Amino acid sequence: MASFFVDANTVISALGFVGNESALLEYAQRGLCDLVTNEHVREEVRRFLERQPGLSAARRGQAMARLARRIVMLPDPPREDLAAARRRVSDPRDLAVVVGFEGSGCDFLVTGDQGLRKGVPRALTTRQALRRIEAALGATDLPAEDG
Numbered sequence: 638m639a640s641f642f643v644d645a646n647t648v649i650s651a652l653g654f655v656g657n658e659s660a661l662l663e664y665a666q667r668g669l670c671d672l673v674t675n676e677h678v679r680e681e682v683r684r685f686l687e688r689q690p691g692l693s694a695a696r697r698g699q700a701m702a703r704l705a706r707r708i709v710m711l712p713d714p715p716r717e718d719l720a721a722a723r724r725r726v727s728d729p730r731d732l733a734v735v736v737g738f739e740g741s742g743c744d745f746l747v748t749g750d751q752g753l754r755k756g757v758p759r760a761l762t763t764r765q766a767l768r769r770i771e772a773a774l775g776a777t778d779l780p781a782e783d784g
Contacts, residue, residue: 639773640671641766642738643708644748645681648674650763652682652700657763661747661770665707670770672708673741677733679710714740727756745769 641661643651651658665672682704686697714736722736723729731753738746738757746753746760754760761769 638668638670639745639766639769640673640741640743641745641747641761642673642734642741642743643678644674644734644746644750644753645678645685646749647747647763648678648682648704648708649685650749652686652703657767661763661766662703662707664767664770669774670766671743673711673743674708675711675733675737675741676713677737679704711737711741713737728752731756 643661647658647661650656651662661670661672664670679701683697683701686692686700689697692700713733718736718740719732722732726732726735731750734746734748734753735757744759745766746757747763747766748754748760749762754762
């Protein structure tokens, strides 16, 4: 079974929209893949949800609980590891994601960030992740939206 480290943009889309990202979350719920992230990403998702004016505290809490049920949460990488990676990660905001992925043992990083995908050899779009899962299952049905 494949394991995927998910970035904040993937998680936010999974929680808020119907499409590839929510399908990936559903696959994890069904035990077809493992989804992993770290505290940095969780905090980024929480801050995003807090900035949504139409989202009540109860709905934010439900979204965060859904995330906790379906995604394995790892601690953030040590500061020394982040400092050591600074030269090879172009955007400092991506440090905790890249170093977290590298230390996670996951097969792939799933992100909507095109720049991050270019810089990380095992980074995929959500659609590519779904294709890998479905190929392993012998299925070909994909959600219509691209992600």
